[in-house]
Amino acid sequence: MDRESCLLPGPTTHYLRPTRGPTMRVPVWWKLWGSLIKKLLALFASFASLAGLLFCFLPPSNELPWWAVTLLTIAVVFLGILVIREVNENRERRVFKRDDERGIRDYMHKWIQHGGRVAIWSRDLSWAQNDETRALLAEKAGRNELIVCMPETNALAEELAAAGAEVCAYGAGNLEAPDSRFTIVSFGRDGSRVAVGRTQGDLHAVDEFCSGQHPAFHLANDLMNLVRSISKAKG
Numbered sequence: 001m002d003r004e005s006c007l008l009p010g011p012t013t014h015y016l017r018p019t020r021g022p023t024m025r026v027p028v029w030w031k032l033w034g035s036l037i038k039k040l041l042a043l044f045a046s047f048a049s050l051a052g053l054l055f056c057f058l059p060p061s062n063e064l065p066w067w068a069v070t071l072l073t074i075a076v077v078f079l080g081i082l083v084i085r086e087v088n089e090n091r092e093r094r095v096f097k098r099d100d101e102r103g104i105r106d107y108m109h110k111w112i113q114h115g116g117r118v119a120i121w122s123r124d125l126s127w128a129q130n131d132e133t134r135a136l137l138a139e140k141a142g143r144n145e146l147i148v149c150m151p152e153t154n155a156l157a158e159e160l161a162a163a164g165a166e167v168c169a170y171g172a173g174n175l176e177a178p179d180s181r182f183t184i185v186s187f188g189r190d191g192s193r194v195a196v197g198r199t200q201g202d203l204h205a206v207d208e209f210c211s212g213q214h215p216a217f218h219l220a221n222d223l224m225n226l227v228r229s230i231s232k233a234k235g
Contacts, residue, residue: 047079101127104204108183109133111195112140116186119147119224123178125156134159141165147187149227151175168231182220194220 051072058068108127112118118140125148128137134156140146141163148157148165151172161167179198186192194217197206209217 043079043082047075050075100204105130105133107206108195109136111183112136112185114185115145116192117145117147117188119149119184119187121149121178121180121182121220121224123150123181124154125150128156137165138163147224147228149224151178166228168227170227170230180220180223184217184220184224187221187224192221193217196220 054068054071058064064072105127109132112120113136128134137146137156137160141160144164144166146160146165147168148160149168149170150157151170151174153161153167153169157165157167157169181197182194184192184194190211192211193208195206195208196216197204199205207216211217211221
């Protein structure tokens with residue numbers, strides 16, 4: 001998959017959705033789709049109000065005048081554009097139950113499996129504690145395509161460092177339990193993307209941003225480069 005496709009408006013690829021079935025309960029479903037549904041309802045309500053106002057000014061006739069048809073056509077076109085835009089933006093959010101380890105693991109594995117450097121900011125790499133993902137990370141480490149920043153190294157981080165990964169431990173005394181968790185793919189290239197994870201109650205939300213699309217990307221990128229620079233300065 002070409003990561004530079006994110007330079008186009010809206011995402012052009014589909015990543016794993018939260019696990020369906022019993023685990024896809026109402027809170028998760030509403031967190032994923034609720035905001036979009038409310039925005040779409042507001043858009044259609046605005047369109048209905050506009051159409052109703054227009055018909056109030058029309059003379060009684062069996063045919064609409066040309067200017068009314070033109071206004072309605074323009075309104076429909078803009079409505080369609082706004083709907084597409086809202087749907088595309090919603091595709092860049094993933095929501096999981098906090099205990100949905102498989103869903104989170106599969107999503108992250110899919111996120112990093114393509115070519116190019118990957119930069120991971122994590123507390124303990126808990127999502128990578130499975131044979132398939134460990135093998136993928138080791139493969140990337142062997143190609144010098146893996147950067148990991150975390151408070152302190154653990155067994156997996158040391159294993160990846162031995163395989164060739166750049167592992168930066170900034171010290172638990174400086175930031176013991178970071179609230180932010182993010183992973184940048186195609187790191188250092190045009191078209192790079194970041195997935196930012198955060199906990200919201202019993203849910204785990206992940207938002208995706210392209211380079212140049214949102215300040216969150218630049219904050220994550222700068223934080224990663226800052227820790228790498230400090231780590232290299234310490235030797």
